[in-house]
Amino acid sequence: MKKKNVLIVFMLILLQGAVFAQSRVIKGTVKDSKTNETLPGVTVLVEGTTNATVTDVKGMYTITVEGEGKKLLISSVGYITQVVPADKEAIDVSFVMNTTMLKETVVTALGVSKEKKSLGYSVSEVSGDDVRKSGESNIIEALAAKAPGIEVVGSGGTPGASTKITLRGPTDFSGANQPIIVIDGVIMDNSTNTPQAGDQPFNVNLAGINESNRALDINPDDIESVSILKGPAAAALYGSEASNGAIVYTTKRGKGKSFGATFNTSVGIDKVSNLPALQTTYAQGGLQGGVPKYGSFTSNSWGPAISSLPGVSSHDVYKDFFKTGYTYNNSVAVYGGNENSSLRLSAGNTSQTGIVPNSSLKRSTVRLTDDTKITDKITAGGSIDYTNTAGVRVQNGSNLAGTMLTLTRTPASFDITNFMNPDGTQRQYYAIYDNPLYSAYENQYKDETNRMVGNVFLDYKPLEFLDINWKVGTDMYNTMAEQDYAISSYGNDNSDGLGQINKSSLAFRRINSDLLVKYNKQLSKDFGLDALLGYNFRYDQTQSIFARGRTLTVPGYYNLNNAAELYSSDNEVYQKINAALIDATLNYKRMLYLNLTGRNEWNSAFGKNGKSFFYPKADLSWVFTEAFKLPKWFSFGKIRAAYANTGIAPNPYTDRTYYAVPLFTDGYSNGNTLPYLGQAGLGQSTLLGNPDIKPERVSDLEGGFNLSFFNNRVTVDFTYYSEESKDLLINEPIPASSGYTSQLSNAGKMTNKGIELSVGGDPIKTKNFDWNINVGWSQNKNTVTFLANGINQFTYEV
Secondary structure (H helix, E strand, O other), X not given: OHHHHHHHHHHHHHHHHHHHHHEEEEEEEEEEOOOOOEOOOXXXXXXXXXXEEEOOOOOXXXXXXXXXXXXXXEEOOOEOOEEEEOOOOEOOEEEOEOHHHHHOEEEOHHHOEEEHHHOOOOEEEEEHHHHHHOOOOOOOHHHOOOOOOEEEEEOOOOOOOOEEEEEOOOOOOOOOOOOEEEEOOEEEOOOOOOOOOOOOOOOHHHOOEOOOOHHHHOOHHHEEEEEEEOHHHHHHHHHHHHOOOEEEEEXXXXXXXXXXXXXXXXXXXXXXXXXXXXXOOEOOEEEEOOEEEEOOOOOOEOOOEHHHOOOOOOOOHHHHHOOOEEEEEEEEEEEEEOOOEEEEEEEEEEEEEOOOOOOEEEEEEEEEEEEEEOOOOEEEEEEEEEEEEEEEEOEOOOOOOOHHHXXXXXXXXXXXXXXXXXXXXXXXXXXXXXXXXXXHHHOOEEEEEEEEEEEEEEEEEEEOOEEEEEEEEEEEEEEEEEEEEOOOOOOOOOOOOOOEXXXXXXXXXXXXXXXXXXXXXXXXXXXXEEEEEEEEEEEEEEEEEEEEEEEEOOOOOOOHHHEEEEEEEEEEEEEEEEXXXXXXXXXXXXXXXXXXXXXXXXXXXXXXXXXXXXXXXXXXXXXXXXXXXXXXXXXXXXXXXXXXEEEEOOOOOOOOOOEEOOEEOOOOOOOEXXXXXXXXXXXXXXXXXXXXXXXXXXXEEEEEEEEEEOOOOEEEEEEEEEEEEEOOEEEEEOOHHHOOOEEEEEOEEEEEEEEEEEEEEEEEEOOOOEEEEEEEEEEEEEEEEEEOOOOOOOOOOO
């Protein structure tokens, strides 16, 4: 009996040893091999199983391993994956950064980072260094020639002039057709707001000055990276705002436990490159009695030869007018942190003088970002950016005070540098044209914008495979502008030389909130799921006030109290968007990816309660180099395809007929409006509301491939796309006898078909030197395929 008990105990000991041998706990720490800093969020997976964990905020992990001969698969985006035997109780890993993999990580819609190889649509990337090195003050203009399919057009070549960007051509008839601009996950307003009087009978874009697009307010030195999401397939999660694509900017943040500081400075020089040729032989004048006569009775230069006129000399009006412009950019940033928190503070200043005298732009920015690990499962952070932008703008366009109009018509016999008479009025070469130098110095347009852009977020990770993120962001700015027309200037509305002052105030406010629930789990040895459920809320509010004073009494005193005739107008626009969204990616062996996306949106632009519309998207990506054994020089290959159907919402307040201030004009004069002779009044708008209005629909089908060779030294990116836009909105004319002149209707179709090709390479790549070449080519064909019966022309503003 005693021997039997001993045998049982012995067997239990052996059994216990076997259990311990089959089930053991492994602990360790993961660090960066270069900086020796611990790395949180690194995935530690028991190879061949779904048993996985991630490193905590201190880079430490604990995992239980069942069975013998197992291996740990340790991976993180941007680092070389390591496979180590699970044969020790403590396994520390030193991670080596993988520059190739870094290039394969991209920020997509809603600020979600994804492996580029999993995307079934085309995305182009631009580094923050490329944005900074462009030397441009505008982060939009800095993208010119950086990727195929992008068209960037600077409108004025003067300080603060607006820049427009389009991706893959126009999708509707609005003339805007620009992608949305996203800063750290928050859609930023990039409007080019032109103050306009309520009684303005003309196209305000044909005269006046060139306003800035508001992306100008962002300091390029704060940009870490840019993802250009082309077309509806790439930007479908943003819904009706992003049928023209999205440009996602990610800003710089603090860096781990290190402390550092950076300083950047640059100087730009602007000179006029090309100007229309002007004759310098003949004087101002014309034929009288068949003989050339010199005089200011005409603006033409058909007078006698300048050399034949005593005391009259030939002048180079371009040389007398244009200057050398200078741009000075300076920025400084400090950053630091510890294992639980990181912070970055930056300040920037831009000072620019233009080629047109007295034109300038000044911008000052301050930006603060913070990320804090509150607990092992909760992270909070945010950013705030304050900008002050001020400028003196240039008169342009169809304007008797416009720079190029008056300058190019100046006779060579007239000296523009002597532009002011002793009484302060201007010295002109012809009765109705302003002296261009007088206009530059005396007809000033001054504006100032104060802007605040920021967000706060809270991230909660209750489980290893589940993440809940809530972000609230705001974009607020106020622009004050003043246009002065001096007494004796003919640039004012009435072209009477009696002086005028225009003052405007525009206040914009946006609140954006995203609640995202993310699920990421390896379902089995072969299949993995990356899913997202979300809710988006956005509220926009725009309020603008315009005030005008005509017929000034005291020269140089630009105050509305100095005007004999006063006018004001007020405009307010409100819009609210609610949306529910889902995004799911199923992968097979991390080589075949299927992504399905859906967004259901309620937009107040369709009425007070907002109609509901659904926008779907699907894309497929196959990394065939993971499926076949190919030569070593064939580094990577992917075939992709995507389909999306999104919408474009109309401007608010088109679903109903509203009352408006009547305006009567012949198209050539300022016309008449109310109040008139002290009488105010409202009348029904001539634009008939349409309660059945639908969103414009844009369907996009695209396909392509990505290839890389010789250890990614040579890359090829090809895309073919076909887009159809239908239910396009047009102000459809209707018989004026009805009491209305037009109604916004879904009455048009158009298509965009094109090809994009990008080829890149690293001819020389050493430890200390890297020479990179990228060549892009694109072609887009835009065709209007349908207009409703009775519509043979319409106004298209750009």
